[in-house]
Amino acid sequence: VIVLFTNYGENRMQGRKSIITLTTDFGTKDPFAGIVKGVILGINPEAVIVDLAHEVAPQNVLQGAFVLMAGSRWFPQGTVHMAVVDPGVGGKRRPIVIETNTGFFVGPDNGVLSWAVNNTDTSKIVEIKNPAYMNRTISSTFHGRDIFATVSAHLSNGLSISELGPQIDDPVTIQFPKPEQTEGEIHGEVVYIDHFGNLVTNIELPKGSPVNQVVIGKMKITRISKSYDEGRSGELLAIVGSTGYLEISVNLKNAQQEIGARIGQNVLVRL
């Protein structure tokens, strides 16, 4: 008796079930994100492809870095995270892969990957050079399709990153803006503004030190709320957001519109 079967999609080099996330500035009007998926599925028909966001502002590497950092940490170990916000496409910037204890990060070497790998153990970084894992023809304007999609798909098939090219140790990194802490004060800034208009800061509140005041522009908030609905409709709130950072919100309204805030704006916490 010979029972011969292929355990569909498990533990094979080709067609392995694994997750690939996409973070891009491609938008959704054009077929760009769909094309990336077509290329991936041609190499790994079992890939589970998840959009993290395609609405990063065009060429805004910082915003892409934030979205990838905030999103990638919620995916299972081994996930392949492809991020393409790539103003230097076709030029001298290197295409790279960073392997960490959480998964793989694939994209241009312009810092877009750097915040996501900040709190991980990085085991290896390579420059993608091996044409065997790229499309046959490489355009100078769409490496998302011709290099990053193919490499992500091959990684999801179980390819070792050593096959992709030489190891490097000098990737471009963007410093995540650190708040300054003086006695009794934390000086931070707005680092991201979400779809609801919530202002995400770079401030993590110290445990055990009650907050006296949060100041943004001319507005002062005198306590940290536990939930949005503690405030009256339209009231300015300070709250620890879902990323763990302090956020400024307006109950049932859009804080960005209400107080005219912008990325980089100073936020002061008085303990």
Add this chain to the structure above:
Amino acid sequence: VIVLFTNYGENRMQGRKSIITLTTDFGTKDPFAGIVKGVILGINPEAVIVDLAHEVAPQNVLQGAFVLMAGSRWFPQGTVHMAVVDPGVGGKRRPIVIETNTGFFVGPDNGVLSWAVNNTDTSKIVEIKNPAYMNRTISSTFHGRDIFATVSAHLSNGLSISELGPQIDDPVTIQFPKPEQTEGEIHGEVVYIDHFGNLVTNIELPKGSPVNQVVIGKMKITRISKSYDEGRSGELLAIVGSTGYLEISVNLKNAQQEIGARIGQNVLVRL
């Protein structure tokens, strides 16, 4: 010799192939929807996740209820429908699951689920209380990630809703606005406006009673069209839309822009 093995992904507690739909006001700029998917796939790698809509206007529970009602009915029996339009997140509103003969409805107890279950047989409603089926840390601002995603994933794995918490019988419901019918007249209203600008009303035309006139604002329409292209370009049409309700449209144009309509606007049908 009998070799009997489990058909990949079917009838297992862990990793069962089943559908989870998402209806939210998260938008697509931020990684929120992607994070929800990462959490789900960490619990059920076989889940098939379908976006119903993430563009519900922020905190607009009525719009979310309509989208969920209109969309959920087209999915196979047993689908898990997660809807998160949740201005009360982190406050006192309960997280709930409604099990019906069509599937599972997971979300905050603020009425967002209520229209979708109107024409189903509800077998059980529970308040989600069991921390075993939530994230280890529960934020006060993102229950979509910390409670509803995890619960939806476990339900898709075959978990009985009884495991989630105590049964309740007093969920918050929103009344679907019913048209008033007097002799020869139906007084309804616009309940939804779609992407094309079509005005969806709450009026179902009675069979066998020919329509004499449809009135909206100062505009009068004297017949029910069978298709958009019966009208000249720019002509105002009354048509039975894909939801079964009477809709006001403008051929090849946007009715909302053309006639300045809004949700709640009166629509009169003279039979």
Add this chain to the structure above:
Amino acid sequence: VIVLFTNYGENRMQGRKSIITLTTDFGTKDPFAGIVKGVILGINPEAVIVDLAHEVAPQNVLQGAFVLMAGSRWFPQGTVHMAVVDPGVGGKRRPIVIETNTGFFVGPDNGVLSWAVNNTDTSKIVEIKNPAYMNRTISSTFHGRDIFATVSAHLSNGLSISELGPQIDDPVTIQFPKPEQTEGEIHGEVVYIDHFGNLVTNIELPKGSPVNQVVIGKMKITRISKSYDEGRSGELLAIVGSTGYLEISVNLKNAQQEIGARIGQNVLVRL
């Protein structure tokens, strides 16, 4: 000896793993695209559904044709491509399927499919008439749900297109605008503008003939760039884009906004 197993998802009529792409003007605010997916998954639970784009401008058949052409070619052979930009829904236009050596193209017979099949070998075209492969009730406003989704799902299950209806040989086609070439000059036009504001033309540069000048409106560009970052920030560039056609771009900015271009605008290449 009884060996009993179902090879999950492979080579079965029902529930075959295959790809269905969606190109529509449905937008993402309403549950329309999600409903199409629900209908498909009810017929083929193994279908892998990929959004090419749902942001085609309402009823813009030309834009839909371009998106489908540019996107569909990057998918594996056998993919089912469903395109619904359908101002004539419910009227006299025929629902059709085109089978080619690359896959299946499903949609209204208004030309939206015609550019995508231009460079393929078409083996057969049928008018969809068999109600066995449609929803039980056919609305007059949402054939995407009631006809095209069901047909696409059945095709992904392996159905022969001959089962769908009679063969036809007169599908509506839209001529792709061809550039005019005179001695030393190519007269083309802008045929698509992408999310980044890049102006995609219908001009393919002849090999071996160096370009002397590219003229759009009052702007002149004197060379073909190899990548965006060859230009200074804000500089107007001519570049061979990812579709293979000449594109006009502005480094790090939006060319459409910078120079006020529109679809159909003349572009002249002097060799």
